[in-house]
Amino acid sequence: MAARFPSAAIISAAEFRHFLSRYDSLIEAISSAKPAKSSQKSLRELDKFRYEEAVAAFQSENPKRPMTHDDVKTLVDWKLRHGKFRPTLMKLVSSNDGATVREVIHQAMKQYWANRNASEALGAIAKLKGIGPATASLLLSIHDPDHIIFFSDEAFWWLCCDGKKSPIKYNAKEYLELNKAAQSVIVRLQVKATDIEKVAYVLMRQESSNTTSVDEGGASPSQTNPAEIDSPKLLSKKRKDGFIDDEVTPEHVRRSKRR
Template identity: 55%
Template sequence: MVQSTLLCENISADQFGLLLNEYGDLVEAISGTKPTKEGQRTLSELDKFRYETAVELFSSEEPQRAMQHDDVRSLVEWKLRHGKFRPTLMKLVASNDEDTVAHTLAGAMSTYWKAPDASKALDAIAKLKGIGPATASLLLSVHDPDRVIFFSDEAFYWLCNDAKPCPIKYNAKEYRDLNASALKLVKRLEVSATNVEKVAYVLMRKKHNDVVAPRQETPLLVSENGGSLSGGGGDKRKLQNEGDEITPPQPRRSKRGKT
């Protein structure tokens, strides 16, 4: 259990800072448990791209350059290694045409910077194949890390469910609730949304590791009572409604592969 003083509505600036300082070491430790193939980047290397390189390149109304398909694939690879592994997601994202990716992202960000509205931007980005609200929030967050949080499981548990596991549908409404909660904490502690995301990750991975321990080949799935879900028929139907943790998307319902 996460102690009450560390819940999002109670956490102090000092506690927040201490937990944020643990993030780097935690990622290094998790990275060491995830073997990589030859030529594949480690989680630590992907983490540097996600939080440093990508932010430096894109976090401005006038970015150093526009985000391209290779950047999207790198961020999705980070998402898969940093959180839940979804075997079909990268294939879907990679199937997008490069020009379509560039055009869609450029249009979404042009509209966003004129009138920042995360929900509208996510809707525009999610027109790409394999991109649902969670992945769209990741792409948006590197453009505006101060005000936009990535829709991670850890952030949702901490900010929207008192640091307790719960089924997640990965839909637009859940993201609006998550981002609203994150912005309250951003305002209260005068921190960035990205750092809220990191602190949530530390809390849920270290302080509550019976719920979200580091994952490797198989994602950890939790039921409403905190137990792991089996592969039985009833649970399988539940999983299909929570982001397709196991079942690949069907041809006529490709949106199931989006997160």
């Protein structure tokens, strides 16, 4: 089915601002619809940490403080609640040594600010357990939100698939494709990479909720399609590029076999 909204290649600045303005209310609606447990932060709180508090702390070559293991776990929590839930991802990420996490990210960002090579920085961060190109791009984006886009499903579908929900392999090659498409929009519209993420999220979530047009109401999120999660195309132990894919978990494999 063809997308019923502007493609990333032709969206105007006015349209972009319109969809961006809908992001906060969409997150509020999702957060209210799925309240957090008493011991957890709500999606709205996690979203504020991801786009405001973390950026304020870590953006630029001279961050206010080093990114810690707890920061990474909070960002992974946001990723799981904001997109598809991966039942064992947090356990894998939590199994990293705290000092190692801090040092790996510090060295990766030192390398990034020296040469602005996103691929090299992603590869360095992805050495941590449970961290693949998608989560690595999230951590990198926190440090350079203006230029580095997070490898989310919604961003990839909008920027690289013209709104079609094609299977995603979550590898380094796909991230390069996503990053290239994002840079084109950044230059053409003079916007931030994180704003592109938000617009893509609004567009893809509204499309999923079967709205007849982007100007009608209905910003509530759709339910995840189980078949999409368990698709064999998404299952892999280790990618040829050397990354352990953080988008695939043993739980998915077990469910797929049972079915």
